[in-house]
Amino acid sequence: MGQRDGVRTGEVPELILWFDQVPDAIHRLKEEHLADAEWLDLSLDSLPRLEAALLDFGDADGPAGFMDDAMAYLGEVLMGVAGGAWGWDPEPAGDLGGQPVVVPDAALGTDPISPMLLIAEALNVSSGRVFSEAAASLNTAVETVRTRNPQFTPVKEHTPGVDTEPEAPPHxxxxxxLTEREKTFASWIEETGLPAQTWDFSPSSLDVLERLVRERFPAKEKFNEGEEGPFLQGASWYVGEVARLERDATWYYLDPSEHDTHWAGDPLMNQPGVRDGNLASPMSELYAAAVLDREGVVLRERLDWYEPN
Known part of the structure; x- marks a missing residue:
């Protein structure tokens, strides 16, 4: 822990770099370092298990990058208790020229917490309780404030890609x-020439759609000519709806008058709080299936890019 006076928050280059990589760090922890660890759900119950994994690695530090990724996870869980935000302590820490710290909600009046030092303490004492005790101490501070203000709830700075995105009305x-696609879905089914039960929004139905798209648009020029037509527009909606129903994805749109990016102007898919910033374009997926990889199983492979429900 360290005093707030020396800790910097806001537009600090080192902090910005750290903050940007926190979602990827937590993802690596789940998918690479501790694969199949479903308990890594950012809950307090996950802290003893994370500490146990840390102790299993011991002084070997675990796989490359494990410590940094564990720091990111630990910090996010602690902020789930105490609110606040990431900060940067510029004081040298070993060979490093500073370190990320958790700065709890100012109402708690507690010092910043260094996930790096908590990890070092956990390795030193080997009790398996260091992380949980740190969280319990923060919870005590929260409850103390609530004795004076029962309505108090710590406020946490939003971490994109980690925290659930707030609901926003669609563009x-x-x-x-979306309304037009839903209204014309029945006529789109009829136009495919296949039984209505084919289009049940299952992953396997994407294989049927992929075959149809390849048959109708065998070359780039054909695809480009038909992109604004009802068949490909309906197909794009169908691909997105499968992702929405199977992977809890959501529709997303970037207004080209506000965003200078190739993503703007097309219906997109996102997974709020899971794959934020990793946008998917159903029309681009259809193009990949029809033009770029006519021998693969593109649409179902792209569906697997999303995290499971």
Missing amino acids: PWLSSW
Whole structure:
């Protein structure tokens, strides 16, 4: 822990770099370092198990990058208790020229917490309780404030890619497009020439759609000519709806008048709080299936890019 006076928050280059990589760090912890560890759910119950994994690695430090990724996870769990935000302590820490710290909600009046030092303490004492005790101490501070203000809830700075994104009304253009696709879905099914039960929004139905798209658009020029037509527009909606129903993805839209990016202007998919920033374009997936990889199983492989429900 360290005093707030020396800790910097806001637009600090080192802090910005750390903050940006926190979602990827937590993802690596789940998918690479501790694969199949479903208990890594950012809950307090996960802290003893994380500490146990840390002790199993011991002084070997575990796989490359494990310590940094564990620091990111630990910090996010502690902020789930105490609110606050990431900060940067510029004081040298070993060979490092500073370190990320958790700065709890100012109402608690507690010092910043160094996940790096907590990890070092956990390795030193080998009790398996260091992380949980740190969280319990923060919870005590929260309850103390609540004795004076029963309505108090610590406020945490939002971490994109980690915290659930707040609900927002869809963009008017996207809302209109989705409404039109739903209204014309029955006629789109009829136009495919296949039984209605084929289109049940299952992953396997994507294979059927992939075959149809390849048959109808065998070359780039054909695809480009038909992109604004009802078949490909309906197919794009169908691909997105499978992702929405199977992977809890959501529709997303970037207004080209506000965003200078190739993503703007098309209906997109996102997974709030899971794959934020890793946008998917259903139309681009159809293009990949029809033009770029006509021999693969593109649409179902792209569906697996999303995290399971």
